[in-house]
Amino acid sequence: NAGVTQTPKFQVLKTGQSMTLQCAQDMNHEYMSWYRQDPGMGLRLIHYSVGAGITDQGEVPNGYNVSRSTTEDFPLRLLSAAPSQTSVYFCASSSSGVGSNQPQHFGDGTRLSIL
Amino acid sequence: AQSVTQLDSHVSVSEGTPVLLRCNYSSSYSPSLFWYVQHPNKGLQLLLKYTSAATLVKGINGFEAEFKKSETSFHLTKPSAHMSDAAEYFCVVRLTGTASKLTFGTGTRLQVTL
Numbered sequence: 151n152a153g154v155t156q157t158p159k160f161q162v163l164k165t166g167q168s169m170t171l172q173c174a175q176d177m178n179h180e181y182m183s184w185y186r187q188d189p190g191m192g193l194r195l196i197h198y199s200v201g202a203g204i205t206d207q208g209e210v211p212n213g214y215n216v217s218r219s220t221t222e223d224f225p226l227r228l229l230s231a232a233p234s235q236t237s238v239y240f241c242a243s244s245s246s247g248v249g250s251n252q253p254q255h256f257g258d259g260t261r262l263s264i265l
Numbered sequence: 266a267q268s269v270t271q272l273d274s275h276v277s278v279s280e281g282t283p284v285l286l287r288c289n290y291s292s293s294y295s296p297s298l299f300w301y302v303q304h305p306n307k308g309l310q311l312l313l314k315y316t317s318a319a320t321l322v323k324g325i326n327g328f329e330a331e332f333k334k335s336e337t338s339f340h341l342t343k344p345s346a347h348m349s350d351a352a353e354y355f356c357v358v359r360l361t362g363t364a365s366k367l368t369f370g371t372g373t374r375l376q377v378t379l
Binding site: 154183185190191192193194195198208240242253254256257258259 | 274299301306307308309310311314355366367369370371372
């Protein structure tokens with residue numbers, strides 16, 4: 151089973167460049183999320199989606215855009231990269247249901263460096 | 266508001282000795298609590314979860330955690346550490362009904378020595 155697939159695994163950008171981090175899941179999960187992981191700070195939620203066509207902001211949304219045109223894909227866009235966005239980015243998905251306590255399934259991450 | 270505090274950023278144990286990773290939480294509502302493990306250059310993997318059933322929760326790889334409401338704690342334990350347990354561990358809290366909103370602790374790095 152593929153689970154959650156993130157591409158690319160590594161990326162180096164220059165300040166001001168834009169790029170899209172890809173995330174795809176094959177588990178038919180409705181919920182998908184993007185997190186960033188920084189040393190000593192755990193994971194922080196950037197954006198999330200509760201289904202195709204529905205997205206919302208998390209804890210640290212500034213500088214990032216998302217869209218959810220299909221159940222499977224949830225790309226994260228950096229509009230104009232800044233050094234503060236150097237981080238490891240994780241995509242996660244989980245099944246739907248009010249009160250659901252289904253676990254999050256994480257991808258292996260994208261390690262992004264902004265010069 | 267909800268939050269989670271992992272009391273130790275680093276824990277070092279010898280192989281074969283017990284593991285204790287500490288986690289305290291605060292939540293205005295009945296929380297769901299999770300422990301995730303992250304091996305180097307990998308995503309997070311669920312170890313175990315508490316969802317208001319039994320207070321002692323058993324997870325994978327011999328780990329378990331006990332929910333103590335009076336102490337607002339959810340500490341992770343294992344009777345005997347193995348070298349393969351060396352990783353970073355995250356305590357996570359989620360409000361019931363919000364499947365997409367998790368609050369992560371800052372992580373505890375577990376080192377296992379011979």
